[in-house]
Amino acid sequence: MKAKLLTIIAIIAVEESKGIGFTMGAKKPLIKVGDKFSDFSATDITGKRWTNADIEGKITVLNLWFTGCGPCRAEMPELSTWKDEMSDVMFFSSTYEAPEIARQVLDKVNFNWIALVNDTQFKKYIGGNGYPLTIVIDKEGIIAAFEYGTSPGQRAGLKNKILELR
Structure with a gap:
C-alpha cells in the first residue's frame, strides 16, 4: 500500500509541476541548515582525490x-x-557506484559536475529520505540549503540560494 501511495504522490508531483519532479517527503533530515559540513575525502571518476581543503572558501554544491x-x-x-x-x-x-557503472549514465546525459564515485561517506545523509539529495555549502563550509527529491520549484530554490551566496 505504501509503495502505491508513493507512486501516486510522485505522479501528482510530476503532473502538477509540468516538468521533472519527484519528492518523497523527507521523513527526518539527517543534516541541518547552519551545520558545519563534515570533513570528507573522495575520489572522482578520473582518480583525483578531493578533500575539504579543495573547497575551502568556495561555494560548493x-x-x-x-x-x-x-x-x-x-x-x-x-x-x-x-x-x-x-x-x-x-x-x-x-x-x-563504481566508475564504470556511473560513467554509462554520466556520458549519456552529459552531466558535467565533478563525479565522485565509489563514495559511500555521504549516504549517511540519505537515511530513509530518498534520492536525489542536493546540498549547498557556503564559503565558510556551512550548510546553507538542501533538498531531498527534485522538482522545478526545489531546483529553483537551490539555484537562487547559490546565486545569493555568490
Missing part, C-alpha cells in the same frame, strides 16, 4: 544520486547548466 534513480538522471541536464553559468562554484555529484 553536492548532489547525491545513483544510476537506478530516474529523477536523479532526469535533473542532470538542468544541473549541468548551473556549472556552465557559475564557474566560480564547485559542483560535485556523488554516487556509491
Whole structure:
C-alpha cells in the first residue's frame, strides 16, 4: 500500500509541476541548515582525490544520486547548466557506484559536475529520505540549503540560494 501511495504522490508531483519532479517527503533530515559540513575525502571518476581543503572558501554544491534513480538522471541536464553559468562554484555529484557503472549514465546525459564515485561517506545523509539529495555549502563550509527529491520549484530554490551566496 505504501509503495502505491508513493507512486501516486510522485505522479501528482510530476503532473502538477509540468516538468521533472519527484519528492518523497523527507521523513527526518539527517543534516541541518547552519551545520558545519563534515570533513570528507573522495575520489572522482578520473582518480583525483578531493578533500575539504579543495573547497575551502568556495561555494560548493553536492548532489547525491545513483544510476537506478530516474529523477536523479532526469535533473542532470538542468544541473549541468548551473556549472556552465557559475564557474566560480564547485559542483560535485556523488554516487556509491563504481566508475564504470556511473560513467554509462554520466556520458549519456552529459552531466558535467565533478563525479565522485565509489563514495559511500555521504549516504549517511540519505537515511530513509530518498534520492536525489542536493546540498549547498557556503564559503565558510556551512550548510546553507538542501533538498531531498527534485522538482522545478526545489531546483529553483537551490539555484537562487547559490546565486545569493555568490
